[in-house]
Amino acid sequence: MAPWLVRTSSQLVRRAARRLLSPSQHRRHRAPAPWKLCSVPPVPRTTSPAAGGGLWEFCSVRRFTGDSSPAAASTAEDGLAGGELELDFPGGKVSFVAEMNFLPESQKERINCYRVLDDDGRTVSGSKFQEVSKEMALKMYSEMVTLQIMDTIFYEAQRQGRISFYLTSHGEEAINIASAAALSIDDIVLPQYREPGVLLWRGFTLQEFANQCFGNSLDYGKGRQMPIHYGSNRLNYFTVSSPIATQLPHAVGAAYSLKMDKKEACAITYFGDGGTSEGDFHAALNFAAVMEAPVIFFCRNNGWAISTPTAEQFRSDGAVVRGQAYGMRSIRVDGNDALAVYSAVHIAREMAITEGRPILVEVTNSSSYNK
Ligand SMILES: Cc1ncc(C[n+]2csc(CCOP(=O)(O)OP(=O)(O)O)c2C)c(N)n1
Numbered sequence: 001m002a003p004w005l006v007r008t009s010s011q012l013v014r015r016a017a018r019r020l021l022s023p024s025q026h027r028r029h030r031a032p033a034p035w036k037l038c039s040v041p042p043v044p045r046t047t048s049p050a051a052g053g054g055l056w057e058f059c060s061v062r063r064f065t066g067d068s069s070p071a072a073a074s075t076a077e078d079g080l081a082g083g084e085l086e087l088d089f090p091g092g093k094v095s096f097v098a099e100m101n102f103l104p105e106s107q108k109e110r111i112n113c114y115r116v117l118d119d120d121g122r123t124v125s126g127s128k129f130q131e132v133s134k135e136m137a138l139k140m141y142s143e144m145v146t147l148q149i150m151d152t153i154f155y156e157a158q159r160q161g162r163i164s165f166y167l168t169s170h171g172e173e174a175i176n177i178a179s180a181a182a183l184s185i186d187d188i189v190l191p192q193y194r195e196p197g198v199l200l201w202r203g204f205t206l207q208e209f210a211n212q213c214f215g216n217s218l219d220y221g222k223g224r225q226m227p228i229h230y231g232s233n234r235l236n237y238f239t240v241s242s243p244i245a246t247q248l249p250h251a252v253g254a255a256y257s258l259k260m261d262k263k264e265a266c267a268i269t270y271f272g273d274g275g276t277s278e279g280d281f282h283a284a285l286n287f288a289a290v291m292e293a294p295v296i297f298f299c300r301n302n303g304w305a306i307s308t309p310t311a312e313q314f315r316s317d318g319a320v321v322r323g324q325a326y327g328m329r330s331i332r333v334d335g336n337d338a339l340a341v342y343s344a345v346h347i348a349r350e351m352a353i354t355e356g357r358p359i360l361v362e363v364t365n366s367s368s369y370n371k
């Protein structure tokens, strides 16, 4: 530490200790300074800037743990015993330590992945999940099959030159259908391009899909968009936009408006691992966390952004740890497991709406680029 800094901090400690020993003097020179020596144990922090706390609450306040007696104060004057100090810093208390610890670049173990079904479709013993009725399970299965067939037909139509562009959701059927099944129609969807199953689940007909892909007169966009850029006001589904990740900040705004209107609904935005490499991802997560917007960030991590593998996009443990870094509850889920995806989104939605907070769900999937 620079000598002047050592001097300054020990002067501050001494001055603070003197104030404690002489309350009248303390009152006379009530400091505008942000440093304050006070008695401990510190009262649980009840006010925050968000809850109406003043600027004072927002300042750094140095508290000594233990006794606030003169004896304790003189101990403080003798030197800074690292473990005995806490910094009351915006966001919570921070302990001082004597060691210099750099955070490691990653956790020892990677974040685990929630699953309910094993590779043979049997329930993993002890797994916790949301029950679905037989009718619901059948509808989910039948929509997954419909999505696969629709994809095959349109993909072949594109290969034959009948439509100019197409992308399939092969391998991501469970991600599409199970997440959609866990939502309510009032929830606003802001998609990327690999989630037509969400629209299918909400009642978009195969004819409506075809109208858009062929850009005919019945297409809601009147042929002004590339194929697969679906959208539906009726079904609360924002139109797919080509630039990756622009829908994320939009979703936060939409979610915040739902919160202001006290609606029993959330916004959900879908994006790929490639979307997490855009600045919009970071802006949106921070914006949502600070504004406490009821939005679900649903990341489909399939390992690739076209020809760029995730290893060349980021070095973090996927997207899930980045949710936590922005102060958001986050979970990693097996994207091939419809029951796990359904359960995670069901709970995420409940938490987002009842607690007014964003949630990040990262689903892993390794099959969509192998088709
Ligand atoms: C801002 C922007 N940059 C680049 C592109 C070109 N592009 C289209 S799809 C894509 C890959 C996206 O990968 P990911 O988000 O992981 O989605 P996936 O295709 O894997 O489902 C890219 C880079 C784009 N559409 N927008």
Ligand SMILES: [Mg+2]
Binding pocket: 272, 273, 274, 300, 301, 302, 303, 304, 305, 306
């Ligand atoms: Mg991807």
